[in-house]
Every structure is written in C-alpha cells, then in structure tokens.
Amino acid sequence: WMLTGDKHMTAVQTGRLSGLLKDEDRVLTFAVDPDAPEAQQRNDLALAMDNALREIEAMYDGDAPASLALARESYRAETGPDMDAPLLDVPATTRDIHADAPSPVAERRRAIERRDSAAKKFREGLQSMLRTHAEPIAPSPVPYAVVVTGRSLELITRSRDLEDEFFPIIGHAATVVCCRVTPDQKAKVVSMMRRRGALCLAIGDGGNDVAMIQEADVGIGITGKEGRQAAQAADFNIAKFRFLQPLLFCHGHTAVMRSAYLVQYTFYKSIILALIQAYYNAFFALSSGVSYFDSFALTMYNGCFTVVLSMLPVLDTHLPRSVLRRHPRLYTLSQSGGGMK
Structure with missing residues (x-):
C-alpha cells in the first residue's frame, strides 16, 4: 500500500518506479469529478465499483470468492431499474389509469426496502466470513492494482455501503495506491483495515504521517529531511527505508x-x-x-x-x-x- 498526498499521475509514476506497480498489473482506478454534485459522485463511484467487480470476477474464471459475489448482489439491488422510477408518474390520459396498477410511491418504497435488505445481508455475510476466517485476504490469481483518489476515499469512508462494497476489491489487490489524501484520511484507511481484521504496519517520514503511524498496530518512523516528528511518534525508528x-x-x-x-x-x-x-x-x-x-x-x-x-x-x-x-x-x-x- 502507498498513501501519498501527490497528484494522481505523480503517485502512479512513483509506484511504477518503486516496483509497487508492475507493467503486467491491471490497474483499477477510482476517481470522481471534484466539481460534480455529491450525489453524482456517489453514483459514479458505485458504477466504477460494479465494473471493477465484473473485471475481478472474470480474472478468477468462475472461481471468485464469496465476498465478490455478495458485493455484486448488493450493488444490483441498490441500483436496480426500480430505483430509477419517478416518485410520481402522471398518466397522459384517463385510459392510462388502471385500478389494479401499483402506486409509483409504493414501488419506490419497496425498491428502497430491497436495497436496504440486500445491503444488510451483504454486511452480515462479510462480517461472518471475517469472523470465521473462511476467506483470507489474499491477492487474486491475475495481479491487479487499485488506485483511488482522496475524494473517492472520503466518500467511501463516509458511507458504510460503499465501504462494504469497496473492501472485497482492495482485499484481493496486489497493490493499492491512495493519492491526494490528507493525514486524517491516511489514519482512516488504517482504521478501516484494522476493523476488517488486518494487522497493519505503517511507515512514514514526515509530520503528515504521524496520525497514520499512531493508528497502526506497528508504527515505523524514518529520520530524514522531513524531520523527526514521525520517528518520535513511532514504535521503531530507522534511518533509511532499506533498513525495513x-x-x-x-x-x-x-x-x-x-x-x-x-x-x-x-x-x-x-x-x-x-x-x-x-x-x-x-x-x-x-x-x-x-x-x-x-x-x-x-x-x-x-x-x-x-x-x-x-x-x-x-x-x-x-x-x-x-x-x-x-x-x-x-x-x-x-x-x-x-x-x-
């Protein structure tokens, strides 16, 4: 994992130069338009997750983990055709009115109930797998990397449904790159992974890494040009990254x-x-x-x-x-x- 405040392309180039991102890796990018309304950003992010889940399931060639299937089921229930129905549909003529026709409001309510039920089922299934360790976090047979921007990460951490759908994607990724993230978001990423049962080690060299280092199970600080703030807040202190x-x-x-x-x-x-x-x-x-x-x-x-x-x-x-x-x-x-x- 690499969490950085650099721009998207700078973070990707750094990942390739450091060997985290390889030429044969398939890169899944989660980025939203920062100028778009928040509702549209959430929809775009959910659509990107659905497309990513399709690609990952194709990589497994029919042997995909259960968490991916649960995430796809949750997404289909949440973004089904019933969810796009208008709240009130006025008929053009009296011939279009049928006594036994269902109310649009009732259809909308049932769609929302199905969405909430599917999301609850997904969370319970995923939590059950994590408790029993039936499906460990492991890379997929075909290596792929995930690149997520700070705005997308903010939307994910603020929504339990998006977080539950996003976790199976990053849980099987070979590399995860988070770009344009703030120090607080770095700590939230570590906290999210720890809640899912992962043992986290965080390493940083600057003051913007202090929150992440303190949130991790093991924190390592590097003494360098950025100062000693990270080293003083860490459990271990090293002089260079190669000493890790x-x-x-x-x-x-x-x-x-x-x-x-x-x-x-x-x-x-x-x-x-x-x-x-x-x-x-x-x-x-x-x-x-x-x-x-x-x-x-x-x-x-x-x-x-x-x-x-x-x-x-x-x-x-x-x-x-x-x-x-x-x-x-x-x-x-x-x-x-x-x-x-």
Whole structure:
C-alpha cells in the first residue's frame, strides 16, 4: 500500500518506479469529478465499483470468492431499474389509469426496502466470513492494482455501503495506491483495515504521517529531511527505508522466537514447582498443605535458581541473519506463532 498526498499521475509514476506497480498489473482506478454534485459522485463511484467487480470476477474464471459475489448482489439491488422510477408518474390520459396498477410511491418504497435488505445481508455475510476466517485476504490469481483518489476515499469512508462494497476489491489487490489524501484520511484507511481484521504496519517520514503511524498496530518512523516528528511518534525508528527488511525479517523474527522461548520456559519452571509441591503433599505430607520449600527457597526460586536460564533468550539466535534475509518465507513462521509450537 502507498498513501501519498501527490497528484494522481505523480503517485502512479512513483509506484511504477518503486516496483509497487508492475507493467503486467491491471490497474483499477477510482476517481470522481471534484466539481460534480455529491450525489453524482456517489453514483459514479458505485458504477466504477460494479465494473471493477465484473473485471475481478472474470480474472478468477468462475472461481471468485464469496465476498465478490455478495458485493455484486448488493450493488444490483441498490441500483436496480426500480430505483430509477419517478416518485410520481402522471398518466397522459384517463385510459392510462388502471385500478389494479401499483402506486409509483409504493414501488419506490419497496425498491428502497430491497436495497436496504440486500445491503444488510451483504454486511452480515462479510462480517461472518471475517469472523470465521473462511476467506483470507489474499491477492487474486491475475495481479491487479487499485488506485483511488482522496475524494473517492472520503466518500467511501463516509458511507458504510460503499465501504462494504469497496473492501472485497482492495482485499484481493496486489497493490493499492491512495493519492491526494490528507493525514486524517491516511489514519482512516488504517482504521478501516484494522476493523476488517488486518494487522497493519505503517511507515512514514514526515509530520503528515504521524496520525497514520499512531493508528497502526506497528508504527515505523524514518529520520530524514522531513524531520523527526514521525520517528518520535513511532514504535521503531530507522534511518533509511532499506533498513525495513532487516528490521522485519531479522530483528522481528528473532525477537518473536526469543519471546516464545521465554514464555514457554516461564510456564515450564512454574509447572515444575507446582508438581513438586503436589507430589510432596500427596505422598509424604498426607495432604496437610505443608510446603516442601521454605520461604527463602521460594523467594530465591525465581530470583536466583532459574534466573540464568531466563537470560538465555538474550543470546539465543534462531537462525543466522544471512539465512533469514535470503529466505523471506521464514517470516511466516513467526507470523503463525511457530515458536510457540
């Protein structure tokens, strides 16, 4: 993901130069006319989402995820032909009046009810999939990228229906570029993804990235020409962007494995202490509740007897740094809690 305040074409060129956008990627753009009325902007954005969902479903060749089908169903119910019917249609002559003809107002009301029902069904279905993790967020078989402007993003974050329809599109994209976004919108994007169950890492180098860094699960600040505002608000501070790889693949992986070792050892030594007490009371103290250890031994158990092994994770290295950097797939071992198994 790239969130920037640059213009549309500048952001796209930056994405291509940095390797985020590849030549073979299909780019789906969501942009609205800033001078158009808000109602027209919402309609144009909804139509663009429908066209994007059609393209993505075609990429899957009949094996599209359930969330895409739900989004298409919600859109069809919301923008069906009944929604375009006028509120009042006056007949030209008395011959056009039929006693059993439905009222236009009633038809409009039923169309609105169908739209609300479909939107509710879509939200419940999507939330159910996210709760059960039945459909993980993963790129599509055919790589595609999403480019969204700040105005479009503002409309999406202000509408629950648009957000629900937009999430399946970005959830399966290989790259997402948000251009002309404000610092507040950057934070809202991170908040939106976190509400959907994603674990977010945000990295920035300027004061306009502070809100995004603080909203993310993990914030990384880069010290540079933009100052130290981002670095002071972040959880980690690096001097250059290229240090992100060793921070995640080497330091992050090693820290998780060390923490896993320490947690397991803490449980181990506590269980050993409890088993000794239980064995002594069951077979020697006749369940009298007498402690096998005196107060001094219990005090020194954690403070002296086991402290040496507790310090071993400081020096422990799961794998050499060269191996971790050569094989990035090992990072998934720490993500899945491999050190706790």
